[in-house]
Amino acid sequence: MSASNLEKVLKGGNFAVTSECGPPRGADAEVVSKKGSYLKGYVDGVNVTDNQTSVVRMSSIAAAVLLKQMGFDPIMQMVCRDRNRIALQSDLLGAAALGLDNVLCLSGDHQKFGDHPTAKNVFDIDSMQLIQTIKQLRDEGRFLGGEEVKGRPDMFIGCAENPFADPFEIRAMRLAKKAACGAQFVQTQCIFNVPKFEKWMEMVRDLGVHEKIYILAGVTPCKSIGMARYMQKSVPGMDVPEELITRLKGVPKENVAEEGIKICVETIEQMRAIKGVAGVHIMAIEWEQKVAGIVEAAKLYPRPAI
Amino acid sequence: MIVANRKPFEEIVELVKAYKSILLLGCNECVTVCAAGGAKEVAVLASELRMHREKEGQPIEVKEHVLERNCDPEYVVSLAPIIGDAEAILSMACGCGIQFVGEHYRQMRVLPAVNTTFDGVAEEQGVWAERCLGCGNCILDKTLGVCPVTRCAKSLFNGPCGGSHGGKCEVSDETPCGWQLIVDRYKEMNMLDKYMEIQPLKNWSTSRDGGPRKRVREDLKL
Amino acid sequence: MRLTYPPNVKIVKVPCTGRVDIIHMLKAFENGADGVFVAGCLEGECHFLKGNLRAKKRVAQTKALLDECGIGGDRIAMYNLSSAQGQRFAEISREMTEKVRQLGPNPARKGRAKAA
Structure with a gap:
């Protein structure tokens, strides 16, 4: 077992709570510590995104180390868009040497959406192959090239899954594949359509995948009707039902944010009742200060001390 | 062509x-x-x-x-x-x-x-679309005739990313999701279980990554 | 009917406007024409079903080409009329002649630019 706090929390049978911290678009370490300060004590692990939406930001390794220094258990995200297998393995060794214990493997958003759409992408390997790569370094102590790794990176390996993307019929199989590759935990895309998520979980359970991998259900509080509408219309693979928008529209304007949080807390409660869900991943996009309140309202505070 | x-x-x-x-x-x-x-x-x-x-x-x-x-x-x-x-x-x-x-x-x-x-085909009169990147190591047998290297914007080997929606690629609504096409083929051929095969890391040395390529057929040389 | 139309209009006969290709229209301008109009059958009345609809697309493309090379897409137009509409033909000829007169001479007529 790695030194990961998140792994210990999950293995101890606790309902885990993770959140997210997007590194800043600059070299200011203060921004990281400020975002971190909102989450301190309320989460078991904190994701550090890797140039999310293909917008250049402080590297996930660096920001994760800054959070580690604050006492967090960072989950370093790694995308396959910007690095080939040489750089990915190298960075993984570096991350382990700096004391990072969790890694989340992703393909990465296409660069077309970011601030450098004219960039060349890499995609030497895909997210499943990255999972296999890390597992090989850790468990077999061999690089992809076959040479021995002197000092294995002991990482708790995670991945992501979007139960709402198409084709739906293979989304549970895709998770099974990731588990077979060696992923130990998964964080899902933001869940707004609970019935569809339940259906996906049913398919996951049918394949017995929930027994092979810890499933953390992704939740996001909607700040405003505009944000909900944006996610519904403009974010590929996001499923925001019209009822959610109707509900937000049903409250006075000054109470929309509060209602959004209330919906998020209710979703967490629904998640806890679903067999096979091992925790929640709260993505409060540029709204990190609300995470503590959500965790408290969902009666998930205090977090287990391990 | x-x-x-x-x-x-x-x-x-x-x-x-x-x-x-x-x-x-x-x-x-x-x-x-x-x-x-x-x-x-x-x-x-x-x-x-x-x-x-x-x-x-x-x-x-x-x-x-x-x-x-x-x-x-x-x-x-x-x-x-x-x-x-x-x-x-x-x-x-x-x-x-x-x-x-x-x-x-x-x-x-x-x-x-x-x-x-x-390198592509004429999908219809006046419309041409890409089909092959010439990676030098064809796997079309595994994906039932749809190339993930070319037709997935991220050249993913083990399934669609989270951006596939309604059969379209996250990069453009004009572009079909390559993995949707592959999954459709698996279903048509009643071979969806084939999706569970994990594709190993690709050897890109046969592609442009190995340097400019050359092919020689000695028997044809003058 | 003894209709009159401007004497500057030179008619190039084709079996169907579907025979008119982009290069034919461009050549007319390259050889000094100030304007070109393609007179096709009424839409839906093509003896070859789609000849005039194809011509319509080619005229649109030629317009774009004339714009990009600086001759001006306004110098070309497509009209649809039946062979029984002699009156209309004369009217279009006058209309087009007037339009082209306003646009001035073809800027690519050989030797013209040098002389100017």
């Missing part, structure tokens, strides 16, 4: 600005079929250039010629008398043809009038 696309007119005008006499060269192969650089496109561009330069008070002589193939020496060598006193060659052949003609006529500038874009 190799699919190309004519460069914007202003860019072409700029390329030939310094010349009073050029040879506009087309190709009877791929660029003819994809309507980018065959006899018709050569005639149209030549006419446009002549009119434009006439209007500017800088007339240009544009000789038109279309080679059977620009990528084969037996045709390329036949070009010598046709070049005549042209100051430069403006080529509507693909990138291969442009380079190959340049290799044979080293004293000439061979300028590109098209952007060579991809």
Whole structure:
């Protein structure tokens, strides 16, 4: 077992709570510590995104180390868009040497959406192959090239899954594949359509995948009707039902944010009742200060001390 | 076929600005079929250039010629008398043809009038789409005839990313999701369980990553 | 009917406007024409089903080409009329002649730019 706090929390049978911290678009370490300060004590692990939406930001390794220094258990995200297998393995060794214990493997958003759409992408390997790569370094102590790794990176390996993307019929199989590759935990895309998520979980359970991998259900509080509408219309693979928008529209304007949080807390409660869900991943996009309140309202505070 | 696309007119005008006499060269192969650089496109561009330069008070002589193939020496060598006193060659052949003609006529500038874009098919009259990246290690048997390297924007080997929606790629609503196409094939052939096979890391050394490639068939060499 | 139309209009006969290709229209301008109009059958009345619809697309493309090379897409137009509409033909000829007169001479007519 790695030194990961998140792994210990999950293995101890606790309902885990993770959140997210997007590194800043600059070299200011203060921004990281400020975002971190909102989450301190309320989460078991904190994701550090890797140039999310293909917008250049402080590297996930660096920001994760800054959070580690604050006492967090960072989950370093790694995308396959910007690095080939040489750089990915190298960075993984570096991350382990700096004391990072969790890694989340992703393909990465296409660069077309970011601030450098004219960039060349890499995609030497895909997210499943990255999972296999890390597992090989850790468990077999061999690089992809076959040479021995002197000092294995002991990482708790995670991945992501979007139960709402198409084709739906293979989304549970895709998770099974990731588990077979060696992923130990998964964080899902933001869940707004609970019935569809339940259906996906049913398919996951049918394949017995929930027994092979810890499933953390992704939740996001909607700040405003505009944000909900944006996610519904403009974010590929996001499923925001019209009822959610109707509900937000049903409250006075000054109470929309509060209602959004209330919906998020209710979703967490629904998640806890679903067999096979091992925790929640709260993505409060540029709204990190609300995470503590959500965790408290969902009666998930205090977090287990391990 | 190799699919190309004519460069914007202003860019072409700029390329030939310094010349009073050029040879506009087309190709009877791929660029003819994809309507980018065959006899018709050569005639149209030549006419446009002549009119434009006439209007500017800088007339240009544009000789038109279309080679059977620009990528084969037996045709390329036949070009010598046709070049005549042209100051430069403006080529509507693909990138291969442009380079190959340049290799044979080293004293000439061979300028590109098209952007060579991809290896593809004519999906319908007037519509061409990419199908092959020439990675040198075909796996179409595994994905039932749909190439994930080419048709997935991220060249993913083990399934669609989280951006696949309604059969479309997250990169553009105009682009089908390559993995949706693969999954559709699995279903059509009643082979969805094949999706569970984990594809190992690809050996890219057979692709461009291994350096420029070459193929030799000794039995054919003279 | 003894209709009159401007004497500057030169008619190039084709079996169907579907025979007219982009290069034919461009050549007319390259050889000094100030304007070109393609007179096709009424839409839906093509003896070859789609000849006039194809011509319509080619005229649109030629317009774009004339714009990009600086001759001006306004110098070309497509009209649809039946062979029984002699009156309409004369009217179009006058209309087009007037339009082209306003646009002035073809800027690419050989030697013109140099002389100017």
